[in-house]
Amino acid sequence: xxxxxxxxFFPAYNDAPSLPGLISKTFEVLEHHVADYEVIVVDDGSRxxxxxxxxxxxxxxxxxxxxxxxxxxxxxxxALRSGFAAAKKDYVFYTDGDGQYDVGELPRxxxxxxxxxxxxxxxxxxxxxxxxxxxxxxxxxxxxxxxxRIRIRDIDCDYRLIRRALLDKIQLTSTxxxxxxxxxxxxxxxxxxxxEIGVHHYPRLYGRSQFFRVRxxxxxxxxxxxxxxxxxxxx
Numbered sequence: 001x002x003x004x005x006x007x008x009f010f011p012a013y014n015d016a017p018s019l020p021g022l023i024s025k026t027f028e029v030l031e032h033h034v035a036d037y038e039v040i041v042v043d044d045g046s047r048x049x050x051x052x053x054x055x056x057x058x059x060x061x062x063x064x065x066x067x068x069x070x071x072x073x074x075x076x077x078x079a080l081r082s083g084f085a086a087a088k089k090d091y092v093f094y095t096d097g098d099g100q101y102d103v104g105e106l107p108r109x110x111x112x113x114x115x116x117x118x119x120x121x122x123x124x125x126x127x128x129x130x131x132x133x134x135x136x137x138x139x140x141x142x143x144x145x146x147x148x149r150i151r152i153r154d155i156d157c158d159y160r161l162i163r164r165a166l167l168d169k170i171q172l173t174s175t176x177x178x179x180x181x182x183x184x185x186x187x188x189x190x191x192x193x194x195x196e197i198g199v200h201h202y203p204r205l206y207g208r209s210q211f212f213r214v215r216x217x218x219x220x221x222x223x224x225x226x227x228x229x230x231x232x233x234x235x
Contacts, residue, residue, distance in 0.1 A: 002033055005091060117163070
């Protein structure tokens, strides 16, 4: 049986080269495994040809493909919040638009989904990034899990399937990469069942990450501290 209802969205920032292949494979997977679906791409103020590429893809896959455009960059958290707000189906899956995760593994998450499961979260079987990014990511993941008492093993793995009814009950405020910590913490606090599965991670073929820059890291850690005060200390 096909999965009943699914929104898939991708936050994208300067991801023009990776989007055509990613979107094509996404529709191929959804056609075979999901009965009712939609695909959304959030263009977060891209400065390359992302807008032009998305317009070509929208004409090809309309009406199942929708594009949400931010005139200016709102940050990773802002892009995710727009994606969640635009999603209309019963479950929501998202991963990044840079192609470092394989959307072909989505059916494995769908197979784990059950009425009591609110979140199916991937974890990287092996991270294919430069050594300094692996070290920073591991340190961030360890500290975030410890400070926020989060149970899942890989907060930094943006390969997630979420029941939309739960998203309607939580309010997300982060604009940076800390939104992943906020999202998972609030979902775990809701009492829903959380399931995990290993997924493959691939080298980035185009562009560069926006997270691993000095300014982005500074904003992220500052927001992480404020989030910790709100969700752990004051709670």
